[in-house]
Amino acid sequence: MDKEDALFTTVVGSWPLSNTHSNMVRIFTDLIQIGIDYPCYPQLLDMNYQFLSPLSKKVQNLEEIDNKFYLHGDFEIPKQPIALEYGEFMVNFFNDHPDLRESIKGTKACLTGPFTLTFETILKNDLAKGLKPMIFEEPHAVMVDWIVDKFAEILKQIGSAYNNMGIDIISCDEPILGLLVGRKTLFHSEDFIINTINKAISGIKGISSLHVCGRISPNLRDLLLKTNVKILDHEFSTNEHNFKIFERKHFQDTDKLLAMGSTESKFVPIKEKPINDYVEKVEFLEKYIKKGIEQYGSENLIIKPDCGFYPLKVFGEKDGYEIAIRKVKNMVLALNKIKDSF
Numbered sequence: 001m002d003k004e005d006a007l008f009t010t011v012v013g014s015w016p017l018s019n020t021h022s023n024m025v026r027i028f029t030d031l032i033q034i035g036i037d038y039p040c041y042p043q044l045l046d047m048n049y050q051f052l053s054p055l056s057k058k059v060q061n062l063e064e065i066d067n068k069f070y071l072h073g074d075f076e077i078p079k080q081p082i083a084l085e086y087g088e089f090m091v092n093f094f095n096d097h098p099d100l101r102e103s104i105k106g107t108k109a110c111l112t113g114p115f116t117l118t119f120e121t122i123l124k125n126d127l128a129k130g131l132k133p134m135i136f137e138e139p140h141a142v143m144v145d146w147i148v149d150k151f152a153e154i155l156k157q158i159g160s161a162y163n164n165m166g167i168d169i170i171s172c173d174e175p176i177l178g179l180l181v182g183r184k185t186l187f188h189s190e191d192f193i194i195n196t197i198n199k200a201i202s203g204i205k206g207i208s209s210l211h212v213c214g215r216i217s218p219n220l221r222d223l224l225l226k227t228n229v230k231i232l233d234h235e236f237s238t239n240e241h242n243f244k245i246f247e248r249k250h251f252q253d254t255d256k257l258l259a260m261g262s263t264e265s266k267f268v269p270i271k272e273k274p275i276n277d278y279v280e281k282v283e284f285l286e287k288y289i290k291k292g293i294e295q296y297g298s299e300n301l302i303i304k305p306d307c308g309f310y311p312l313k314v315f316g317e318k319d320g321y322e323i324a325i326r327k328v329k330n331m332v333l334a335l336n337k338i339k340d341s342f
Contacts, residue, residue: 004299012309034332046067051117055078073126084162111172111173115180134186211259211307216234225250229256263305275319282330
């Protein structure tokens, strides 16, 4: 992807509907018809469960109990990649709907990254000995280098398999990095974090992306800019502080792009507030996107929602989905109006 191909639209992944095939088809079809350039397969499961649960069925020492995951000892990396059904969904979808494939620029898949997956993995037995819990009540796998490294290898396998399916953008979702890398770096050296991210995405021959939620520290920004990741994906609508963190110079003389969150994706219902009041108006989004273009340059920018829309399930599936899909539609309309004015 060249810089002149930037300023396209995509989404982060999750949606506030139950995990059924028909819902995946509905969402994916809606995204294409709305005009999203790089639609992602609809993520309808918890992002950690989606990968840890199938991994626990392949790794004897990884145990699932009541949707929590416990690692009891060392383990062999499975020979075959896990959780490929989501990429296969898109392949099968376009086999059934080849006409819809022609109306998009490409496809996107999201993977949960090694730091976030190990952050959700609790250590037991000898693995936990000698580790003083920090943040947690008991030691978690993210504290141990070799475990994180093995998870990065597992993600490398999945990324490579998704790449072979022809998926154009493969995003590694690492929301926990905002906590691990602030003024100080927890558990690991910066070099280890950079090398681990690079390993996790090393199977991707297309376009790699890394999504980190929340407020980005200068240290995390600098760390991410040193990785091999092509797209840095962050929240801006609910974390406008990030406008002060990233500058145009960070993306000049490099092939990196910035995916700028432009619509809020998590908030709580307010009594008697109508659905439409939660949806940003096209005119507002047009001004917001122009702000990003002026600051970063259209050649460095991608437009997408802040994060996934799974939190909107608090509105109920009907209203939550209606709010989410209207937000995405208005985002596309706003960007199209800007492009028409070029």
